[in-house]
Amino acid sequence: MSTSATLSHTALPNNKPLITVRGLSFHRSERIIFQDVDLDIPRGRITAIMGPSGAGKTTLLRLISGQIRPDAGRIEVDGVCIHQLGRRELYQLRKRMGMLFQSGALFTDLSVFDNVAFPLREHTRLPAHLIRTLVLMKLESVGLRGARELMPAELSGGMARRVALARAIALDPMMILYDEPFAGQDPISMGVLIKLIRTLNNALGLTSIIVSHDVKETAAIADYLYLMSDGRVVEHGTPATLGHSASPWVTQFMHALPDGPVSFHYPAPPYSADLLLAGAPA
Amino acid sequence: MIAVLTKIGQSVLDPLARMGRANLFFLRLLGALSFLLQRPGLLVKQLHAVGVLSLPIILVSGLFVGMVLGLQGYANLVDFGATSSLGTVVALSLVRELGPVLTALLYAGRAGSALTAGIGLMKATEQLASMQMMAVDPFQRVLAPRFLAGFIAVPLLTGIFTAVGILGGYLVAVVQLGVDGGAFWAQMQAKVHFFTDVVNGVVLKSLVFGVVANWIALFEGYEAQPTSEGISLATTRTVVSTSLAVLGLDFLLTALMFGVW
Amino acid sequence: MAKKNLELAVGLFVVLGLAALFLLALKVSDIASLGEDKGYRVSARFENIGGLKVRAPVTLGGVRIGRVVGIDLDPQRYEAVVTLSIDPRYDHLPEDSSASILTSGLLGEQYVGLEPGGMDSALKNGSTLKLTQSALVLEKLIGRMVTNAASGDPPPAKTP
Numbered sequence: 098m099s100t101s102a103t104l105s106h107t108a109l110p111n112n113k114p115l116i117t118v119r120g121l122s123f124h125r126s127e128r129i130i131f132q133d134v135d136l137d138i139p140r141g142r143i144t145a146i147m148g149p150s151g152a153g154k155t156t157l158l159r160l161i162s163g164q165i166r167p168d169a170g171r172i173e174v175d176g177v178c179i180h181q182l183g184r185r186e187l188y189q190l191r192k193r194m195g196m197l198f199q200s201g202a203l204f205t206d207l208s209v210f211d212n213v214a215f216p217l218r219e220h221t222r223l224p225a226h227l228i229r230t231l232v233l234m235k236l237e238s239v240g241l242r243g244a245r246e247l248m249p250a251e252l253s254g255g256m257a258r259r260v261a262l263a264r265a266i267a268l269d270p271m272m273i274l275y276d277e278p279f280a281g282q283d284p285i286s287m288g289v290l291i292k293l294i295r296t297l298n299n300a301l302g303l304t305s306i307i308v309s310h311d312v313k314e315t316a317a318i319a320d321y322l323y324l325m326s327d328g329r330v331v332e333h334g335t336p337a338t339l340g341h342s343a344s345p346w347v348t349q350f351m352h353a354l355p356d357g358p359v360s361f362h363y364p365a366p367p368y369s370a371d372l373l374l375a376g377a378p379a
Numbered sequence: 380m381i382a383v384l385t386k387i388g389q390s391v392l393d394p395l396a397r398m399g400r401a402n403l404f405f406l407r408l409l410g411a412l413s414f415l416l417q418r419p420g421l422l423v424k425q426l427h428a429v430g431v432l433s434l435p436i437i438l439v440s441g442l443f444v445g446m447v448l449g450l451q452g453y454a455n456l457v458d459f460g461a462t463s464s465l466g467t468v469v470a471l472s473l474v475r476e477l478g479p480v481l482t483a484l485l486y487a488g489r490a491g492s493a494l495t496a497g498i499g500l501m502k503a504t505e506q507l508a509s510m511q512m513m514a515v516d517p518f519q520r521v522l523a524p525r526f527l528a529g530f531i532a533v534p535l536l537t538g539i540f541t542a543v544g545i546l547g548g549y550l551v552a553v554v555q556l557g558v559d560g561g562a563f564w565a566q567m568q569a570k571v572h573f574f575t576d577v578v579n580g581v582v583l584k585s586l587v588f589g590v591v592a593n594w595i596a597l598f599e600g601y602e603a604q605p606t607s608e609g610i611s612l613a614t615t616r617t618v619v620s621t622s623l624a625v626l627g628l629d630f631l632l633t634a635l636m637f638g639v640w
Numbered sequence: 641m642a643k644k645n646l647e648l649a650v651g652l653f654v655v656l657g658l659a660a661l662f663l664l665a666l667k668v669s670d671i672a673s674l675g676e677d678k679g680y681r682v683s684a685r686f687e688n689i690g691g692l693k694v695r696a697p698v699t700l701g702g703v704r705i706g707r708v709v710g711i712d713l714d715p716q717r718y719e720a721v722v723t724l725s726i727d728p729r730y731d732h733l734p735e736d737s738s739a740s741i742l743t744s745g746l747l748g749e750q751y752v753g754l755e756p757g758g759m760d761s762a763l764k765n766g767s768t769l770k771l772t773q774s775a776l777v778l779e780k781l782i783g784r785m786v787t788n789a790a791s792g793d794p795p796p797a798k799t800p
Contacts, residue, residue: 202509535657
């Protein structure tokens with residue numbers, strides 16, 4: 098793989114990647130999720146990891162954030178091997194990570210305001226008025242300052258995700274992990290989220306990792322793409338280079354073609370034989 | 380053949396592993412309790428959820444159980460001319476057995492199932508995972524306050540259930556059926572002993588049941604499959620296992636406390 | 641505001657629960673009589689105590705003046721030694737008072753009844769009651785009646 102060679106063009110010089118994954122293998126019961134995966138996530142950029150459903154994209158985020166441990170390989174976040182940390186150190190590191198869950202994962206028994214204030218109240222001893230100021234700033238940045246009194250049940254899916262985003266940046270983390278941020282969104286909230294991810298990344302100097310299968314939206318904001326399938330990195334590069342890839346699989350995925358190397362049909366015996374067999378007496 | 384053996388082995392090993400997980404879970408729960416010293420406010424909210432909200436069912440059930448005891452006791456004792464012992468009969472059955480056991484069973488149905496569903500839902504909606512991602516330990520922030528609140532609430536509810544039950548027995552016996560009120564209380568006080576009956580029955584039994592009921596409820600919620608079926612299954616399991624555990628333990632405790640060896 | 645109400649409800653709940661436990665202790669159980677263990681100890685020897693239990697009442701003239709705190713067996717004389725705790729308010733009981741084991745009603749529990757004697761010196765801590773009457777054992781009573789009836793003698797007025 099030419100990972101590091103490619104990256105030297107995209108990443109800033111004399112700046113090591115924030116996250117390096119080397120030789121990662123992971124399996125769940127009998128199924129192999131990852132096999133010998135290498136990844137580099139540069140600082141200050143938006144890196145997207147894309148692939149068809151079931152390619153283990155969410156699992157990758159859980160591995161990077163230390164929620165689960167790999168079978169083999171090494172995951173380094175900011176120079177620390179995350180799966181060798183004790184719980185205390187891991188929690189210290191996680192204070193510098195934000196994660197946007199697919200469902201938003203807002204605390205259903207707390208209001209929008211209290212949800213955003215949650216990490217501040219847990220990890221700081223700030224006085225109430227300062228917390229209020231900070232929460233309102235975070236809510237303003239996602240455009241939901243007016244919704245602070247609402248309960249999560251009263252929010253639309255897109256709004257819930259924006260509140261969750263405000264909560265994820267409450268402690269001013271160095272990076273944010275986005276799990277399928279665009280899944281199930283209407284075009285307007287999709288547009289809002291795309292804009293938010295981009296502006297937050299630039300304004301706060303964050304490192305963003307997006308896991309998604311929404312090609313068009315992801316390609317629109319990502320600086321760098323990894324395409325994954327069957328537990329391996331199939332291709333990586335900037336959105337422009339991947340759009341003109343010679344690989345038929347990449348072309349099919351990037352342009353959402355119904356048929357290609359990934360067949361439309363699930364493997365089956367020949368159609369005609371199957372039909373005739375069904376008609377025959379058993 | 381091998382497959383059958385594997386299956387048999389599996390059906391032995393799975394419950395064993397589950398038991399192990401339940402014990403580890405309990406240890407982590409105990410370890411997380413000290414966190415509440417820093418955040419006692421968390422306890423208040425949970426005490427409301429498991430204690431205050433369980434009050435109506437406890438009050439109504441206690442009253443009815445006591446009234447039934449009064450009626451049945453009267454119907455049987457009147458043949459021996461021993462209705463003055465009615466206070467003893469009502470109080471002893473409530474203090475030693477019915478109070479702690481029925482409270483624990485009602486608690487499992489009202490509060491235990493709600494605890495399981497709540498934790499299961501938090502798991503299914505990734506609230507627990509997101510809490511961990513915010514470097515907050517769910518054992519400290521979510522499970523420990525619920526456990527301690529339940530542990531405090533069960534003995535209090537048991538006391539209320541028992542007291543209301545005796546009151547119900549009094550209403551039926553003295554007010555309704557005309558048993559002498561003085562004899563009702565005097566006989567009760569003469570035969571109900573503070574340490575052997577009240578402390579053993581109401582206090583010790585309810586403390587044990589409180590630990591078990593809340594432990595099971597939280598563990599089932601934490602172990603629930605994060606789907607709708609998983610949560611409903613876990614809720615059912617909470618009520619069933621708590622009931623069995625409470626009844627089994629009650630026999631054991633009764634044998635230890637009141638046993639005539 | 642909502643938070644205040646919540647705290648109030650929880651406070652009420654805890655107070656109610658504790659009140660119920662106190663009620664059980666004070667009104668339902670015998671805790672009120674547990675404090676009286678400052679009483680002085682008197683022992684009495686019986687041939688047979690029947691179904692007497694620890695904690696059974698000790699009465700004089702029908703008034704409860706103490707309770708049984710211990711029942712032991714004298715291994716040499718094969719007699720039951722019953723320790724009574726008598727309320728210190730009653731410190732002028734004659735030393736030659738007698739103790740009997742009586743039954744309240746036909747199926748009631750057994751208790752110790754004291755019968756005052758005539759001596760001036762009073763019972764004190766560690767005294768022993770000399771005159772005792774054992775419990776009435778129904779089977780023995782019936783057995784004696786049967787043998788007496790068979791021999792044609794009238795049954796004795798009083799069991800020894």
